[in-house]
Structure formats: structure tokens, C-alpha cells
Amino acid sequence: MSLLTTLLAGVLFGLALAAPPGPMNAIIAEESVQRGWTAGFRAGLGAMAADVLFFGLAVVGLVAVVDRSPTLQRGLFLVGGLLMLYFAVGAARSADGQFDGTTPDRSRGFSKTFLLSLTNPYQILFWLTAGVGLLTPGVVDVLAAATERLSGLVVVETGHPALVAGLFGGVAAWILVFPAALVAARSRIDVLAPAIAYGSAAVLGGFGLYFLIAAF
Numbered sequence: 001m002s003l004l005t006t007l008l009a010g011v012l013f014g015l016a017l018a019a020p021p022g023p024m025n026a027i028i029a030e031e032s033v034q035r036g037w038t039a040g041f042r043a044g045l046g047a048m049a050a051d052v053l054f055f056g057l058a059v060v061g062l063v064a065v066v067d068r069s070p071t072l073q074r075g076l077f078l079v080g081g082l083l084m085l086y087f088a089v090g091a092a093r094s095a096d097g098q099f100d101g102t103t104p105d106r107s108r109g110f111s112k113t114f115l116l117s118l119t120n121p122y123q124i125l126f127w128l129t130a131g132v133g134l135l136t137p138g139v140v141d142v143l144a145a146a147t148e149r150l151s152g153l154v155v156v157e158t159g160h161p162a163l164v165a166g167l168f169g170g171v172a173a174w175i176l177v178f179p180a181a182l183v184a185a186r187s188r189i190d191v192l193a194p195a196i197a198y199g200s201a202a203v204l205g206g207f208g209l210y211f212l213i214a215a216f
């Protein structure tokens with residue numbers, strides 16, 4: 001029972017990590033409505049590939065190097081901010097384009113999200129904090145704090161392969177379903193695509209400026 005609970009907890013954690021609005025989902029949305037589901041899925045894979053990389057680096061302890069180097073953190077903020085502003089300009093320029101789900105090969109979504117993830121200090125810090133907690137062997141009794149009668153009902157094993165598998169399974173589910181939900185709105189795509197492109201540009205631009213301010 002604890003194995004199933006651990007797996008489901010990982011899935012929920014992965015969805016909670018992937019679903020909130022932000023620069024990655026902005027790019028996934030832009031790619032999906034302009035080039036189709038395949039392009040949106042590829043963009044999601046770029047962000048997920050970076051998480052897999054950070055997971056590996058966290059396992060061997062290399063991610064902690066960033067935490068000990070304020071100069072490196074500022075550099076990541078600077079590069080990440082400039083990249084986001086660059087992609088924001090591209091998203092705004094593409095807002096007048098038509099949806100073309102038949103040409104997903106023109107997509108650069110994978111490289112966009114992968115590069116942004118690699119220069120995103122917050123994503124690295126996640127694997128330094130919550131990520132380390134997930135990897136450290138232990139047991140979390142989720143409902144024990146609420147009442148003793150619920151103690152032992154929902155037990156999650158941290159550091160267990162099922163938790164990690166569930167986490168990446170939740171992320172994979174999001175990058176499958178989110179682009180599909182956007183593409184399903186084909187009947188309104190002429191209105192939806194420009195709105196999402198401009199929205200993506202605004203999100204990327206806002207985060208880009210924030211990152212640049214943080215760098216200095």
C-alpha cells in the first residue's frame with residue numbers, strides 16, 4: 001500500500017511542479033497553438049530533459065556548487081533573463097502568424113525550454129531543496145499531523161524509486177495533456193493563437209526583467 005501511495009504522491013508532486021504558469025508553460029502553449037501538439041510536446045520534453053539532468057546532478061552532489069557560488073547564481077540570472085527577453089520578442093513577432101499544425105518540424109520549442117531550464121536558478125534551487133528531500137531516504141506520514149486516528153493511513157517513502165518515477169510520470173502527463181487541451185480548441189484557434197502568443201511574450205518578458213534585476 002505504501003508503494004502505491006508513494007507512487008501517487010510522486011505523480012501529484014510532478015503535476016504540481018509542471019502545471020503552474022511560468023516561462024516553460026508559456027513556450028509550450030505558444031508552440032502548441034501555432035505548430036500543433038507535437039511541437040508543444042517537444043517543448044515540454046525540453047523542460048523535462050533539463051529536470052532529468054538536474055536530478056542526475058543532484059544525485060552526485062554537483063548541483064550544490066551553484067548554492068555555494070553567488071557569482072555563478074548571478075550569471076545564471078543574467079543569461080536566463082536575456083534568453084527570456086529574446087524569446088519574448090520572438091513570441092510577440094509570431095503572434096500574427098496562423099496556426100499550422102502540419103509543420104511541427106519548424107519548432108524550436110525543445111531547445112528553448114531546455115536552455116531556459118539550464119539557466120533557471122529557481123529550477124536548480126528546487127533540486128537543492130525539495131529535490132534533495134525527495135532523494136533522501138525516509139518516511140513521511142502525511143496525515144499524522146492532523147489527527148492520530150489518521151496516522152499510518154497515507155505514508156510516503158522518500159528516496160524510493162517509486163517516488164522519483166511518479167514525479168517524472170506526473171511531469172510527462174502534463175506535457176502530454178496540456179498541449180492536447182490547447183490543440184483541441186481548433187475551432188477558436190484564430191483568436192486563441194495570437195492571444196497565447198502575446199501572453200507568452202508577456203510572461204517571458206516579465207520573468208526576463210525579473211531575472212535581470214535579480215542578477216544586479
